[in-house]
Amino acid sequence: MGRAPSRGVPAAYRRLMRDDPRDPRDPRLPTSPGFWRSPLRGPWFTSVLGLVLLAGITVLFVTGLLSYAAYNPDLSTVNDKTPDKGILGFYLFAWPTDPHWLYRLNQGVHVTLGITLIPVLLAKLWSVVPRLFALPPARSLAHALERISLLLLVGGGLFEFVTGVLNVQLDYVFPGSFYPLHFYGAWVFLAAFVAHVLLKAPTALRNLRQLREERNDLVSPRPAEPTVSRRGALWFVGGGSLLLFATTVGQNFGGPLRRTALLAPHGGAEPGSGPNGFQINKTAAYAGIDTAETAGDVWRLVVTGRTGTVRLSRARLAGLPLHSSALPIACVEGWSTEDQWWRGVRLRDLAALVGYEDDPPDVFVESLQRHGAFREAALRANQVADPRSLLALYVNGERLSPDHGYPARIIVPAAPGVLNTKWVARMTFGDL
C-alpha cells in the first residue's frame, strides 16, 4: 500500500496516484474516503499511538488525583477549591510527609509527562481525523452515542491539556479558576476515556499483534506517494516528544540541569544568587506584601490554641529552640527546587506553646499576602507532628529574603508549594 507506481501501470492510474488537483476524480469533500491521501493512516499507526496515550494518560490521571489529595481538600474549606466535589473525592486520604520528595516527584511527572505527550495526542488525532467526517453520521444508536462520547473525549482531552499548559505559563485566560476546571474536566475526560479504551483497546492490541495489517476505513483508498515510512513517522512523533521533554524536565532540578529547560517557565537561570537565589513561586511584590508590616518592630506572629493566644516577635521566635531540615519547594505547576536547608521553629513546638504538648493538632495558617488563592491554608495533624515541619526563619544559612517569606514561612515535607505559606501572620492550632 502506498508504493510509488511502477512502470507498466496505465497512465490514468499514475495520474490518479500523483497529487494532481486537476484530476476530475479527485474527491473534493472530506466526507469522501478518497479525500484523505496520506499513506500513513491505518490501524497500525493509530493503535501504536493509542496505546502510548493509554499508558501516558493513565499516569497523568493517577498523578493528578494524587496531587488533588495532596492539598488535603477534606481538611478545611480553605484548602478546598472544589467544595461540591461529592463522590469524586471518595478516595481522599491524609497526605503523608514521607518521602519528603513525594509531591516533587508526583507533580514533576504529571506536568513533564503531560507536555511530553502533546505530540502523541496531536498525531493520534491526526490519524483518525477522517472518521470525524465519515458518513453516515451514525450507523446505530450505540454508534451515535459513541460519537457524542468522542466529542467529550477529544474536547475534554484538549481542554485538560490546554488548561494545564496555560496554567503553568501563568496565562489565566480560561473561564474560571484552574483547580475546579482542571479537576472536573479531568473526570469528564476520564469518563469518555475509559469508555473509549474499553471499546477500542482490544482492537488496538490485535492490530499490533498481527504481522499483516488488517484494513479499515482509515487506510486511504487512493494514497499519495509516501514521503516517509510509518516507522519514520513514529520516530518523528517521538522526536517531538523528546524535544519537549528535553526542554522541560530540567525545571525540576538545580544547577546546570535547570539551564537545559530552555522554554519551561522555571528553567534557565535562577532568579538570584546566594542562599536565597532559588526559584520563587510568587514574589512579595506580586503578593502585595507591605514592608511596613514585616518590619522587625511591627510584625508579630499570633499563635492561638487550647491555652489562649501568644504573640511572638521575630527575635523571640529566633530565641526558641531552632531545628534544621532539608526540604524542596515543589509547585503544582510542575517545577521544583532541590532540597534547601531551612532553619526555624518546629510546628509541634509552637503547638506545645499553646497547650498541645503531646498531641499536635491541625493548624490554620494565615498570611499577610493580599492576593492568591492560598493566603490561608490548613495543615493536618500528621504534617504538624513531623519533626521536619518548620516555621522557617532562615534558609541556607541566611535570613529569609522577602520573596521567600520573610519574616517567617511554613515548610512541610511532601506538601504542595502553596501550602508552605509565606509571610505568616497567624497560626491557629486545633482540630479543624
Place this chain on the structure above:
Amino acid sequence: MRRPLMRGRFAVGSPLHLLLLSCSFALAAYAGVRLLAGDWFGVALWIVGAALLHDLVLLPLYAAADRAVVRGLGRVRRREWTMYVRVPAALSGLLLLVWFPLISGMVDERYRSATGLPPEVFLPRWLLITAVLFGGSALLLVVRLLRLRRAAKCRPPAVH
C-alpha cells in the same frame, strides 16, 4: 454497503456498548454539572471550541502547509528533501504552539512580577532552537547529498 438509516429502522447496536456508554455519560454528567457550575457557557465553548479549533483549523492548516512543502519540492524535483524541511518546521512549530504565551510575550508582566524571572528570554531561545533545528537539518542534507554524489562517481557507468 449496508445503510440501515435508509431502511427507516434505526439499528440499536450492541447492548454492551450501550450499557458502557450510559455509565460513561452518567459519570461525565456528574462531573459536568460541577464543571459547568460557574461560567457554563464559557466552559462549554472551550470544550467544544477546542475540538472544533483543532479539527477544523489547526489540523487543516498544518496539513495544507505540509502539502505545500511536498508539492513545492516536487515541482523542483526535490521530493526526497521533504523530511529535511518538515522535521525542523514541525518541531519548531510544536514548541511555539506549547509555549506560545511565554514566547509571544503575552504574559510578560505577570510572569516577571510573580516569578522574578526575565520573560524576554523565551523568544530568542525559541528562535535559536529553530535556527539550530533548520541548520542541523541542512547539514544532514548536505552530508547526504555529498555521499550520494560520491556513490554515483564510484559506480561504473550504466550499460545502455
